Amino acid sequence: MTAPPSTGPRRATGTPATTVLGAVALLALTGTVALGLALPLTREQRVYSRLIAIHPPVAWTAYLAVAVTAIASALYLWPRTRDRRWDRVAAASAEVGVVFIALMLATGSIWGRPTWGVWWTWDARLTASALMLVLYLGYLAVRRVPADIEVRARRSAVTALLAIVVVPINHMAVEWWRTLHQGRSLAELDPGSNLDGAFIAAMLLGFLAMTLVYAWLVVHRYRVEALEERLAERGLDAAIAERRAEAVMVDQ
Amino acid sequence: MWRDAVLIAGRDLRIEARSRVVVNQVAPFAVLVLVLFAFALDPDRGVLERAAAGLFWVAVLFSALLAVQRSFSLESADGTRDALRLSGLDPAGIFLGKALAVAAQLAALQVLLGAGIVVLYGTDLGRPALLVATAALATAGLAAAGTVYGILAAGLRVRETLLPLLLLPVVAPVLLAATRAWEAGLASVASEGWPWLRVLGVFAVVYTAVGIAAFGSLLEDA
Numbered sequence: 266m267t268a269p270p271s272t273g274p275r276r277a278t279g280t281p282a283t284t285v286l287g288a289v290a291l292l293a294l295t296g297t298v299a300l301g302l303a304l305p306l307t308r309e310q311r312v313y314s315r316l317i318a319i320h321p322p323v324a325w326t327a328y329l330a331v332a333v334t335a336i337a338s339a340l341y342l343w344p345r346t347r348d349r350r351w352d353r354v355a356a357a358s359a360e361v362g363v364v365f366i367a368l369m370l371a372t373g374s375i376w377g378r379p380t381w382g383v384w385w386t387w388d389a390r391l392t393a394s395a396l397m398l399v400l401y402l403g404y405l406a407v408r409r410v411p412a413d414i415e416v417r418a419r420r421s422a423v424t425a426l427l428a429i430v431v432v433p434i435n436h437m438a439v440e441w442w443r444t445l446h447q448g449r450s451l452a453e454l455d456p457g458s459n460l461d462g463a464f465i466a467a468m469l470l471g472f473l474a475m476t477l478v479y480a481w482l483v484v485h486r487y488r489v490e491a492l493e494e495r496l497a498e499r500g501l502d503a504a505i506a507e508r509r510a511e512a513v514m515v516d517q
Numbered sequence: 518m519w520r521d522a523v524l525i526a527g528r529d530l531r532i533e534a535r536s537r538v539v540v541n542q543v544a545p546f547a548v549l550v551l552v553l554f555a556f557a558l559d560p561d562r563g564v565l566e567r568a569a570a571g572l573f574w575v576a577v578l579f580s581a582l583l584a585v586q587r588s589f590s591l592e593s594a595d596g597t598r599d600a601l602r603l604s605g606l607d608p609a610g611i612f613l614g615k616a617l618a619v620a621a622q623l624a625a626l627q628v629l630l631g632a633g634i635v636v637l638y639g640t641d642l643g644r645p646a647l648l649v650a651t652a653a654l655a656t657a658g659l660a661a662a663g664t665v666y667g668i669l670a671a672g673l674r675v676r677e678t679l680l681p682l683l684l685l686p687v688v689a690p691v692l693l694a695a696t697r698a699w700e701a702g703l704a705s706v707a708s709e710g711w712p713w714l715r716v717l718g719v720f721a722v723v724y725t726a727v728g729i730a731a732f733g734s735l736l737e738d739a
Contacts, residue, residue: 287725399686406682410673420738424669424683430727438690438716442697454694 278488282483290481297322298469313379317464322370322471325477327394330362331401333483335429338422349494352418355425357486359404361479366398373387389443393436400428400435414494475515518610525606525614530621538543538587539622547580547626551633565638570699573634574692577659580626581619581688582681585663588619589671598671598739612664615714616728620660627652634705642704647698651710654717655695662687668732672739690720 281286301318334355341351373391374384385391407424425427532538558564565572578588583722592598601611631648643649666684670676694716701710 308602376602396686396689403679403683403686406675406679407669410675410679412673417736418670423735423738427665427669427687427727427731430723434690434720434723435686437719438693441716442693 276473277390278485281310284373284486286477287481288482290474290477293470293477297467297471297474300463300470304463304467311387313376314464315467316372316376318467318471320369320376323365323372323466324369324394325472327362327365327397329476330358330365330479330483331397331429331432333364334401334404334425338425341418341422342426349414349418352422353487353494355422356408356490357483357515359401359408359425360486362484363398363401363405364365364482365475366394366401369397370394382483387443389436392439392443393432397432398433400431404428414497456515518607518613520608521610521615522613526617526621527614529591529618532591533618533622535699539584539626543580543583543587543622544626546583547576547630548633549635550576550579551630555637566593566640569634569640570703571692571696572638573597573699574655574696576630576633577623577627577655577695578685578688579660579720580630580693581623581663582684584619584622584626585667585684586677586680588615588664589667589676591688592671598736602736606721608736609729611736612668612732613725613726615667616664616725619663620656621691621719623656623660624652626669627656640703641705642703644702644707644710647702647707647710650714651695651698651702651717652719654714655691658691658717658721658724659688662691663722665724665728665731665735668735668739690716694720 271513297318301315304315307312336360337351340346341348341355368389373394376390377386379383404421404424406446408421410417410420412420529542544564555565558568592601631642635642635653663684666680666687670680670683673679694713698710698713698717701707701713
């Protein structure tokens with residue numbers, strides 16, 4: 266018979282530590298919303314300038330997630346640091362990252378509509394972000410292909426490293442494409458040049474809140490991944506035990 | 518490495534010469550794409566002529582997808598991939614060989630498509646030198662990136678649907694740069710076109726280097 270796993274059965278992905286992390290993240294998020302909604306209206310953008318508490322922090326978190334995925338993948342591929350845990354970190358971070366990239370595009374689009382008059386414009390950063398979203402959807406697709414866990418981990422790690430090579434090339438190409446033809450950049454349109462203190466405070470709290478939310482989500486996703494792996498291994502053990510039992514019956 | 522590359526490229530091209538899959542299937546498909554663009558965009562108002570460069574490169578991109586799929590479906594039959602792994606050939610050489618074979622096929626397709634836009638869209642080939650230089654660098658980049666992602670997807674059951682999702686966002690800079698360069702070349706304002714070759718050059722070098730470095734481990738897992 267198969268021996269029960271040495272670690273006790275854990276059905277949930279939460280621990281006291283993650284509960285605290287989640288509570289702090291929620292608090293920071295509430296604070297960001299409160300500060301953001303209290304921001305004064307600006308002359309040019311009226312109420313929409315308040316998005317500064319949300320959009321830049323979301324974008325930062327998206328890039329953070331992509332960077333974490335790349336680093337974890339590299340650590341997995343490096344023989345001395347090879348550990349299945351890095352693969353789980355990469356997986357969790359990429360999945361949360363895709364959500365943040367999508368949020369970045371969505372909040373940017375909501376901001377762009379009143380400021381630029383259009384939902385979407387072929388600005389360099391927008392185009393590069395859209396390509397990044399597709400790139401990491403591809404990474405998640407590679408992860409979903411059924412395979413042995415080790416094989417999948419290696420293949421995913423290589424895919425993540427290839428993806429991180431593409432991000433700067435795409436940025437370079439579209440940046441050039443859009444600056445060669447029209448000299449418009451986000452910097453000019455951004456109210457960032459003359460921000461006052463309240464805006465900076467809301468944005469900084471936003472950075473903290475989004476990073477905490479990201480960390481909380483990644484920890485939970487990581488544990489779900491670990492549970493899935495354990496389930497897969499157990500399923501295999503159970504199947505082997507069943508076949509053995511059949512063989513015994515045939516012998517008798 | 519180079520000897521192995523020539524060996525593999527020769528093998529792939531010999532298979533193509535005998536099976537004629539690219540000639541009989543991919544080439545007609547490429548021309549068909551050009552015809553479909555004419556149906557989609559009103560052909561009589563000069564839209565096609567203005568968009569010729571972009572349409573040409575989109576057609577090249579789609580054909581490149583098929584060429585890469587074909588290049589790696591050769592390896593899936595009769596356990597060829599295992600044979601390749603056991604052959605003792607340098608993985609970097611295998612990568613270069615397969616990329617060279619894909620590049621040769623893409624170059625032939627581009628000649629066909631180039632004739633296609635001249636005949637069907639009434640385009641003038643304003644500055645042939647720029648056009649050819651662009652095509653050469655873009656082809657190198659497409660073949661290298663295609664081969665890297667081709668082997669990545671090769672062993673998977675979902676490769677037909679996965680490869681476009683992985684490859685197209687990656688080769689977006691090639692489409693962008695090659696189209697701008699060709700627009701300049703077709704309109705005979707070469708000075709605007711040459712700077713784009715730098716993007717294509719960087720892309721080709723990066724993906725060739727990535728392929729040489731990573732192909733061995735990708736082949737092991739495929």
